[in-house]
Amino acid sequence: MIWLVGAVAFWALAVLVNVKIAGSAAHKQRWARIVVPALFGIAVMVLWEGLVRGLNVSPIILPPPSAIWERFVASGPVLWKDFVQTAVKGALSGYLIGCGAAFGIAILVDRSGFLQRGLLPIGNFVAALPIVGIAPILVKWYGFGWESKSAVVVVMVFFPMLINTVMGLRETDTMQRDLMRTYAAGYWQSLFKLRLPAAMPFVFNGLKIATTLALIGAIVAEYFGSPIYGMGFRIQSEAGRLSMDMVWAEIAVAALAGSAFYGIVTLIEKGVTFWHPSQRG
Amino acid sequence: MRNIIPILTILSAILAIWYGSAVKMNSQWTLAQAKRNGVELSFSEIVADTMDQERARLPAPHQVAVELWKTTVQKKITSKRSLIFHGWVTLNATLWGFALGASIGLILAIAIVYARVMEMGVMPWAIISQTIPIVAIAPMIIVLMNAVGVQERLVPKAIISAYLCFFPILVGMVKGLRAPDLMQLDLMKTYNASSGQSFWKLRLPSSMPYLFTSMKIGIAAALVGTIVGELPTGALRGLGARILIGDQFGPPIRIWSALIAAAILAGALVAFVGLIQRITLKRMGMAQ
Numbered sequence: 001m002i003w004l005v006g007a008v009a010f011w012a013l014a015v016l017v018n019v020k021i022a023g024s025a026a027h028k029q030r031w032a033r034i035v036v037p038a039l040f041g042i043a044v045m046v047l048w049e050g051l052v053r054g055l056n057v058s059p060i061i062l063p064p065p066s067a068i069w070e071r072f073v074a075s076g077p078v079l080w081k082d083f084v085q086t087a088v089k090g091a092l093s094g095y096l097i098g099c100g101a102a103f104g105i106a107i108l109v110d111r112s113g114f115l116q117r118g119l120l121p122i123g124n125f126v127a128a129l130p131i132v133g134i135a136p137i138l139v140k141w142y143g144f145g146w147e148s149k150s151a152v153v154v155v156m157v158f159f160p161m162l163i164n165t166v167m168g169l170r171e172t173d174t175m176q177r178d179l180m181r182t183y184a185a186g187y188w189q190s191l192f193k194l195r196l197p198a199a200m201p202f203v204f205n206g207l208k209i210a211t212t213l214a215l216i217g218a219i220v221a222e223y224f225g226s227p228i229y230g231m232g233f234r235i236q237s238e239a240g241r242l243s244m245d246m247v248w249a250e251i252a253v254a255a256l257a258g259s260a261f262y263g264i265v266t267l268i269e270k271g272v273t274f275w276h277p278s279q280r281g
Numbered sequence: 282m283r284n285i286i287p288i289l290t291i292l293s294a295i296l297a298i299w300y301g302s303a304v305k306m307n308s309q310w311t312l313a314q315a316k317r318n319g320v321e322l323s324f325s326e327i328v329a330d331t332m333d334q335e336r337a338r339l340p341a342p343h344q345v346a347v348e349l350w351k352t353t354v355q356k357k358i359t360s361k362r363s364l365i366f367h368g369w370v371t372l373n374a375t376l377w378g379f380a381l382g383a384s385i386g387l388i389l390a391i392a393i394v395y396a397r398v399m400e401m402g403v404m405p406w407a408i409i410s411q412t413i414p415i416v417a418i419a420p421m422i423i424v425l426m427n428a429v430g431v432q433e434r435l436v437p438k439a440i441i442s443a444y445l446c447f448f449p450i451l452v453g454m455v456k457g458l459r460a461p462d463l464m465q466l467d468l469m470k471t472y473n474a475s476s477g478q479s480f481w482k483l484r485l486p487s488s489m490p491y492l493f494t495s496m497k498i499g500i501a502a503a504l505v506g507t508i509v510g511e512l513p514t515g516a517l518r519g520l521g522a523r524i525l526i527g528d529q530f531g532p533p534i535r536i537w538s539a540l541i542a543a544a545i546l547a548g549a550l551v552a553f554v555g556l557i558q559r560i561t562l563k564r565m566g567m568a569q
Contacts, residue, residue: 023398130544
């Protein structure tokens with residue numbers, strides 16, 4: 001009972017503080033932008049812990065955050081091995097190959113208006129398809145190792161990246177391109193000095209979408225066959241054994257890896273597209 | 282319509298690559314078979330053989346088309362082998378998930394537009410939620426649902442697809458509800474409109490183009506979510522289950538026909554939302 005009341009009280013207090021901060025003049029400050037969501041997150045955790053303990057929820061259904069944390073700390077080496085197998089070997093390698101290939105092909109396609117008009121609608125359509133379904137086929141072709149996961153990721157990130165880059169390369173207007181021509185700039189010069197920089201916001205949009213897809217692809221592919229480690233394998237086998245604290249610890253790793261991956265790309269974007277209005281605000 | 286010829290060109294290029302790869306990938310088996318029988322095969326014989334192997338590594342497009350035809354038109358809809366039956370199971374979960382996700386996205390968007398504390402506290406978490414690979418959570422949601430006592434396979438699938446599709450709708454609607462500019466909002470104030478009135482008569486109508494654009498993304502995401510939800514869970518029905526069962530027991534062609542069926546379903550769903558978009562915006566006088 002004490003857990004229940006305490007958790008709800010903490011939740012109410014946190015919401016109250018957040019409303020106060022958001023309503024005061026401080027809401028434009030940098031610290032408020034961090035404190036408010038952080039407090040919200042902590043309040044959710046406390047509420048979770050309190051409800052699970054107060055209502056005596058079985059740990060098979062939902063373990064409290066503290067138990068997940070204990071498990072997380074205790075099985076560090078296992079989690080690290082899974083992380084390297086899935087996120088680094090599977091997702092990251094596929095991400096680099098897929099995005100690199102899509103970027104290169106987009107530049108080639110860009111030279112022909114005919115190809116662009118054909119590829120954009122098809123690319124848009126394919127990007128909306130449930131491509132993950134191809135995972136079992138690729139696992140069959142490339143075996144159980146990380147290579148097949150990498151292949152799934154390549155296929156998944158390719159089309160979103162391709163259409164974003166092609167659209168980005170069309171971003172410059174006639175006046176800018178004419179200016180380059182009056183400078184007597186050749187194709188490559190205007191590509192590198194005008195059109196690629198102008199395309200960067202789109203390219204990074206594609207790169208950001210691809211980060212999440214890459215992890216999804218790598219994890220799904222593991223459900224269809226993997227060595228006896230890897231995040232997808234671990235989640236599935238531990239869920240089968242009902243040790244939910246381990247599943248949640250692995251989900252925490254996935255969440256951290258996903259957010260960190262996305263965050264790093266966003267940081268690079270900030271450095272590269274510092275001139276764009278959305279980054280100056 | 283000037284895009285038709287380029288699109289057809291690209292499509293036929295894709296088909297050509299597909300046929301080429303089929304010959305290349307399936308010829309290993311053909312050659313191995315020929316060697317065992319001690320026969321020399323000419324090139325045209327090899328190609329002919331790669332085109333209709335029963336357990337081809339990569340089935341040729343026409344094989345997939347034949348399989349699709351067999352499992353849709355020539356089977357009874359109620360049969361467990363009918364792709365229409367499995368497509369319906371998937372579609373059902375997709376629509377439930379979409380309805381759930383769209384409602385959550387819509388409610389959150391309204392809350393975020395009207396309450397600054399929601400924008401500051403919830404919006405960052407909504408963004409973070411999308412960087413978490415949902416499939417990591419899928420097996421757990423299913424175990425959880427079983428433990429709680431929900432036997433219906435539909436529920437976990439719908440939850441996963443709602444998780445994937447609420448975000449585009451949230452982002453689109455936040456943008457859409459903020460689309461009216463200051464002057465229009467001020468005009469409502471000079472009419473002495475209550476905030477409810479300015480919501481129903483100004484904000485909501487002007488968000489419609491944004492709503493439909495994000496619904497098109499959302500429904501495609503919902504379908505992806507449903508299929509992801511069916512893949513790792515040992516589901517027996519649905520297109521994802523078809524892919525799974527084809528992987529474990531059946532010939533690979535089942536996976537391919539299920540994949541193409543999923544693609545057709547995705548296209549049909551997006552086209553359907555697009556149709557509603559065109560009709561609605563036209564009647565509202567907002568068509569471009």
